[in-house]
Amino acid sequence: MMRRRMLMLVALALVASLVVVACAPTPEEDETPFQTAFVYIGPPGDMGWTYEHDRGRQQVEAEFGDAVETTYIENVEQGPDAARVIRQYAQQGVDVIFATSFGYMDSMYEVAEEFPDVIFEHCSGYRTRDNMATYFGRMYHPRYLSGLVAGSMTEVNSIGFVAAFPIPEVIRGINAFTLGVRDVNPDAEVRVVWTNTWYDPVREREAAVALLDAGVDIIAQHQDTTEPQKAAQERGALSIGYNSDMRAFVGDTVLTGPVWNWGAYYIDTIRDAMNSDWQTHQYWGGLEDGIVLLADFSPRVPQDVRDRVATAQQAIIENDEVFCGPILAQDGSLMVAEGECMSDEAMLNMNVFVEGVVGTIPQ
């Protein structure tokens, strides 16, 4: 009898100890920070595209402190190199991986299949999985606003646009910019020169100089460096920046510019992932989310122009009507009828210029 009671006690004690062990917090779990990684196409020192993504990463660090650890790798080539880098991060136990160039899409898509427990985020692409999402910004919002500024401030009614490649993203930006220009100045034109490069400082400068020689007095651009802005300044002309607040690197001749602001998106996405609220998505946010912004104005921009931009900005935030009719195409035909708006799908496949653009889209 005594023996049986002893056995019972021992058994109870064993069970109790197991319960205690199971419930006790394991110290390691609390101290391991949430791991995130960023894959960059260029160096953060490009003062443009990658610079802005890295600023977003730094905002993540500032927001979460020790709870989140970020790492990054720069100058990753598209193709097999990208797949290797992304796979390595996934194997190391990184929780969320951000790939910040269109060209990484297929590599990430392939690796995402092998690691269903890792979250993959791809910038500017269109392929998704249960654990792979896409994100991008409606850059055409601030481009339209910067067009209002350029249209108000050109004295010769001719504005130059140094453009990288004839793809929908760039064409959409040129069109939104031109719509802004023509809303305040119906006589103004936007002259486009294609460089066929994202990053070639000398070519971008040559293109800007050619536009200045053709008589434009403001240079806008869709490139990854500040060279068109510098070329404009040296010739005493004004400019509209892109990507980052280029006024900081060039000076007050940069009136303003559409800029990226990835920090808010990165912070929200990582918070969702930490709370297990993350679901796959195709994010395309605009001014209303703050993922794209108009940079601060140069002192050269007069108050009435600023007021006009502020009104237009509020209107876009409340109701995005940038690509709502009536809009005429470059050849004068009707592109969007009055009372209609372009769908996201149509905007993502835009391949004709609006009225007011001088230049051609190579087929």
Next chain:
Amino acid sequence: MTGLVALLTSILTITLRAGTSLIFGTVGEIYTERSGILNLGIEGMMLASAVTGFGVGYYSDSALLGLVVAACMGGLLAAVHAFLTVTMRANQVVSGLSITLFGTGLASFLGERLGPATNNHSLVGLIGPRFSPLVVPGLSQIPVLGALFRQDPLTYALYVLVPLAWYYLYRTRFGLNLRAVGESPLTADAMGVDVIRIRYLYTILGGMLVGVGGAHLSLAYAPGWTENLTGGRGWIVIALVIFAMWNPLRAVLGAILFGGINAVQFRLQAGGTTIASAYLNMLPYLITILVLVAMTWWEALSHRVGAPAALGVPYIREDK
């Protein structure tokens, strides 16, 4: 009519400016290859020279000092190539490509480390001294050809350097020795020419000219430092040497063609003209291929204007 003259003048002005770095590089590489050494490290040497030239110019506030240091940087990397290929008899293609890889990496590294603390130790985005265009009064007013007199000092230097480079190569004993070493080092050696010394000398000299070409980008044409500033111009130089058939005068024609293509097509686009820029961009490379084909077909032509016969072949002096 005046519009056309103005257009031609502006095209010639920008073409010369765009071609200057290419001419320096090409003349340098012609001298190197004439001695029998193929240097594929031009791209890396131009980048390394551009960044050091700009960095030194920025701190000393002297574009001239920047230029001198850039030339030395080009010469230094060329000396490494000379040591590997002449003394160690390494494969010239492999050594040249290594110089390009090394120079490109070195340039990125220096660009991120040499800057002032206020700019995060980066040289990107800084404004330094530069060689500005000097307009010659009077001469610059000549229609079209006035473009020759609206250039920066480095372009003006070419007006002297190129004819001199041609004269030296074809009309002096030193030039004859150089060509002899490139054609037949064994014969040259028998005639008492120091093959090793000549190869070192002209590889380093060529490297210095390439360095000046790199400095023209960061100190005159696109003042400042941005990563990968050259954007492949070092490779264009290598094509240009073939295009020029190893003659400094023809190098000018080629550089103007290569450098001018973009200037012209950007101008046509800015003027609202439709043009298939892809074909225009292809043109210089197409002509280079045609030159190569022509030289293979007509042996007589290849003897007169072809590559130095001993190009790429290490010289091993037999013991006597």
